[in-house]
Structures are given as C-alpha cells and as structure tokens.
Amino acid sequence: MLRPLLKKQLQTERRPSWKLTQRVVEMAASASGEATRIMLAVNESTIKGYPHASISCRGAFEWILKKIIRSNTCDFKLLFIHVQVPDEDGFDDMDSKFASPDDFKKMKHRDKIRGLHLLEYFVNQCHEIGVACEAWVKKGDAKEIICLEAKRVQPDFLVLGSRGLGPFQKVFVGTVSEFCVKHADCPVISIKRNADQIPQDPVDD
Amino acid sequence: MLRPLLKKQLQTERRPSWKLTQRVVEMAASASGEATRIMLAVNESTIKGYPHASISCRGAFEWILKKIIRSNTCDFKLLFIHVQVPDEDGFDDMDSKFASPDDFKKMKHRDKIRGLHLLEYFVNQCHEIGVACEAWVKKGDAKEIICLEAKRVQPDFLVLGSRGLGPFQKVFVGTVSEFCVKHADCPVISIKRNADQIPQDPVDD
Known part of the structure; x- marks a missing residue:
C-alpha cells in the first residue's frame, strides 16, 4: 500500500545524515567566537517607595543567569534597556509643587537618577558575575521603544519579565510583553513572575 | 521639590546591594547541578517527498545549539516531542487503496516509522554533539498536545519553530506557536525561519 515515492523517502531517510551533523558541529564551533546577545527590558517597581527594579524584570534577569548563561x-x-515612560497617572508628582521652570528640571533630573540607579543595579550584578553587558535609557512608549531598539540593536533574542496577568486584568493595564512577542523583529521570551512573588494587587510589580 | 519619601529612596538605593548579588552568585552556582531542560516540538516537512524534519524545526534546533547551548x-x-496529526487533508493517502483492515495497519505502521525517523535524526545529532536528550511521539492536535506535554514534563522553556507567516496566511493555516505562547505553562520562544529558507509557497515548511 505504500506509494513508491514514500518507499523511496523511507529508504533515503535511512542514509547517515553525516553532512547535516557535520554542519551542526561546525556551526557550534564557529559560534564560540561571537557572544550570544540577550536584550532584557528592565523597569522600576510600581510599588510606591520600593527602591529597586520590578519583581518581573529581576525574575527575568535571574532566569537568564540560572537557565541560559549558567556557568x-x-x-x-x-x-x-530601560524605557522611561512619562508618568501617566501623575501619582508620583501628586505631592510636588511646580512654581518655576527649575522645578521641572529637578523632576527630570530625579527621573534620570532613578533610571541610572536601575541600570546600575543590573550592571553591578553582571560585573560581579563576570558577564559582559551594556545598558541604556530611552524615553517614550515602552512597548514601541523596545521593538524599535530590538530592530536597531539586533539581539539574538529579547527577554521580558511579565506579571502573568489574567485576561480581565490585562484589559486595564495592557501588556508590553504581548505586544513585543507579536511585533519585535527578534525571538522573544516572556518570563512570568513566580507565584510566590505576586504582591497583594497582581497589577503591582 | 523632591518628596521626603523619594529622597530616602534615592539614598537607600545607593547602599551596596551585596545581599542581592550574593544571592545571584549562589543561585548561579547551585544551578550548575541540574541541567536546563529545553523542550523542542519537531515536525515533518510538509513539502512532498522531502525526507526530513521541517525547515522551521531544524532552524529552531540549530538556534538552540548556536545561541543557547554553545560549548x-x-x-x-x-x-x-513530535505530535503526529491525523492526515487532515488526506493528500498523503490519496493514492492509497484500502481493501482490508491490514491496509490501515500498514498505514499506521508507516506513520510510526516516519515519526521514529524524525526523532532519530534529532537524537543522532545530539549524540554526536554530546548533549543529553529524550524524544517521544504523541498523537493528536499538535498545539494542544504540546501544551499538555509541557505541563506534564515541566521543561524550563519550550522552543517552537515558526514559519513566520503574515496575518493573511495565518487565517488559513493557523499557528501552533501563537497558541502555545498564550497557553503553555512554561516560557515559550518561537524561532522564525530565516528569510533565505522560505520555500516558494511560504505555507510549506
């Protein structure tokens, strides 16, 4: 009942695929020259008064170290990459008074410092572990800037921390990771927070 | 203009984060014990007479070796994991005649052989390179079985080859990778075919 073409196919499949294997081995050898470039989008925690990186992006960073880079x-x-988003809900500056152009300069200066501290945290970690890194800040809409930067920088893949929100929560807060999975030029992997790291309000991060 | 809370925040951010760093270093050290388990869904080429794995899943396999495993x-x-899908369009068996129950047995036997050859290809490659592996076959709807198996096996992440079809093409063929990105329990990374590997009809693979 086997069609002749199929029979031939099964026979040819049995030949040793040494050519392909050779290619993979050569490829693996040649790969050792150039580092695998992993882009990680990092952001600040939305929990007020929390001084560090968000739970999700720290989780994604630790995941890269533990599961990909290893030893x-x-x-x-x-x-x-850290994209600074203009403070949309205005909560951060609710208690601030703006009486002169200098006040706005101070606010921008403060934002800059916060962004630099965030990157410093990750660069320090890499330095201690001995992993090469680069870090930079951009301003604008996070999901769009991340995709633009991925296009410009061409990493091997992009890692995003994700809050793992349900469909109902997503309607209100949107998700950067869903957008990037669809629109980024490079492969994207989205790492959800661990269940034990979810704060009281899962929208917080 | 800086709120007291924020001032405190900036100050505390300046303290050395040795505790966190220590944790990351310890984590990296402990990780070396247990291998990172990467699940890859593999399928046959849809191009008739083509004897091997699909372009997409070979691409995804080579990507893992080159970009993740390296040396x-x-x-x-x-x-x-290879999920054997019942031949939906019936093209494969268009020229076959079924005259007795044995004919169906032969067909099933043929499918089994094809599945085993596919897995043999990947297991051989891993053996040559020296990467530990496991391979198995399941039957059913690819996207659902892949998600079920990911839940059962709990890999660290799932890699899927993708044809990188446009929205118009997707309407007709559906995509396993989109479904798994949304529904799999573990992180998923979808690797598109290289532009130079796209066959005449991009729906082929």
Missing part, C-alpha cells in the same frame, strides 16, 4: 559567563552579553 | 553541552538537556 558559561564568557559566551553571553546582556543588553539592558 | 556548554553538559548543562542542557533537550526534550523532543
């Missing part, structure tokens, strides 16, 4: 620190380079 | 072959384990 092979020389073969990877991490590219941290 | 660190001991720290990873690959889990290959």
Whole structure:
C-alpha cells in the first residue's frame, strides 16, 4: 500500500545524515567566537517607595543567569534597556509643587537618577558575575521603544519579565510583553513572575 | 521639590546591594547541578517527498545549539516531542487503496516509522554533539498536545519553530506557536525561519 515515492523517502531517510551533523558541529564551533546577545527590558517597581527594579524584570534577569548563561559567563552579553515612560497617572508628582521652570528640571533630573540607579543595579550584578553587558535609557512608549531598539540593536533574542496577568486584568493595564512577542523583529521570551512573588494587587510589580 | 519619601529612596538605593548579588552568585552556582531542560516540538516537512524534519524545526534546533547551548553541552538537556496529526487533508493517502483492515495497519505502521525517523535524526545529532536528550511521539492536535506535554514534563522553556507567516496566511493555516505562547505553562520562544529558507509557497515548511 505504500506509494513508491514514500518507499523511496523511507529508504533515503535511512542514509547517515553525516553532512547535516557535520554542519551542526561546525556551526557550534564557529559560534564560540561571537557572544550570544540577550536584550532584557528592565523597569522600576510600581510599588510606591520600593527602591529597586520590578519583581518581573529581576525574575527575568535571574532566569537568564540560572537557565541560559549558567556557568558559561564568557559566551553571553546582556543588553539592558530601560524605557522611561512619562508618568501617566501623575501619582508620583501628586505631592510636588511646580512654581518655576527649575522645578521641572529637578523632576527630570530625579527621573534620570532613578533610571541610572536601575541600570546600575543590573550592571553591578553582571560585573560581579563576570558577564559582559551594556545598558541604556530611552524615553517614550515602552512597548514601541523596545521593538524599535530590538530592530536597531539586533539581539539574538529579547527577554521580558511579565506579571502573568489574567485576561480581565490585562484589559486595564495592557501588556508590553504581548505586544513585543507579536511585533519585535527578534525571538522573544516572556518570563512570568513566580507565584510566590505576586504582591497583594497582581497589577503591582 | 523632591518628596521626603523619594529622597530616602534615592539614598537607600545607593547602599551596596551585596545581599542581592550574593544571592545571584549562589543561585548561579547551585544551578550548575541540574541541567536546563529545553523542550523542542519537531515536525515533518510538509513539502512532498522531502525526507526530513521541517525547515522551521531544524532552524529552531540549530538556534538552540548556536545561541543557547554553545560549548556548554553538559548543562542542557533537550526534550523532543513530535505530535503526529491525523492526515487532515488526506493528500498523503490519496493514492492509497484500502481493501482490508491490514491496509490501515500498514498505514499506521508507516506513520510510526516516519515519526521514529524524525526523532532519530534529532537524537543522532545530539549524540554526536554530546548533549543529553529524550524524544517521544504523541498523537493528536499538535498545539494542544504540546501544551499538555509541557505541563506534564515541566521543561524550563519550550522552543517552537515558526514559519513566520503574515496575518493573511495565518487565517488559513493557523499557528501552533501563537497558541502555545498564550497557553503553555512554561516560557515559550518561537524561532522564525530565516528569510533565505522560505520555500516558494511560504505555507510549506
């Protein structure tokens, strides 16, 4: 009942695929020259008064170290991007008074410092572990800037921390990771927070 | 203009984060014990007469070797799953005649052989390179079985080859990767075919 074409196919499948294997081995060998460039989008925690990186992006960073880089620190380079979003709900500046142009300068200066501290945290960690890295800040809409930067920088893949919100919560807060999975030029992997790291309000991060 | 809380925040941010760093270093050290388990869904080429794995899943396999495992072959384990889908369009059996129950047995036997050959290809490659692996076959709807198996096996992440179809093409063929990105329990990364590997009809693979 086997069609002749299929029979031939099964026979040819049995030949040793040494050519392909050879190619993969060569490829693996040649890969050792150039580091795998992993881009990680990092952001601040939305929990007021919380001084550090968000739960999700710290989780994604630790996931990269533990699951991808492991002991092979020389073969990877991490590219941290932090997109500063204009304070949409205005909560951060609710208690501030703006009486002169200088007040706005101070606010911008403060934002800059916060962004730099965030990157400093990740760069310090990489330095301690011995992983090469680069970090930079951009301003604008996070999801769009991340995709634009991925296009410009061309990492091997992009890692995003995600809050793992349900469909109902997503309607209100939107998700950067869903947008980037769809629109980024490079492969994207989205790492959800661990269940034990979810704050009282899952929208917080 | 800076609120007291914020001032305190900036000050505390300046303290050395040795505790966190220590945790990351310890984590990286402890990770070396247990291999990172990467699940890869593999399928046959849809191009008639083509004897091997699909362009997309070979691309995804090579991507894992080149970009993730690199020279660190001991720290990873690959889990290959092949889901055999009932021949929906019936093209494969268009020229076959079924005259007795044995004919169906032969067809099933043929499918089994094809599935085993597919897995043999990947297991051989891993064996040559020195990466630990496991491979198995399941039957059913690819996207659902992949998600079920990911839930059962709990890999660290799931890699899927994708044809990178446009929205118009997707309407007709559906995409396993989109479904799994949304529904799988573990992180998922979808690797598109290279532009130079796209066959005449992009729906082919």
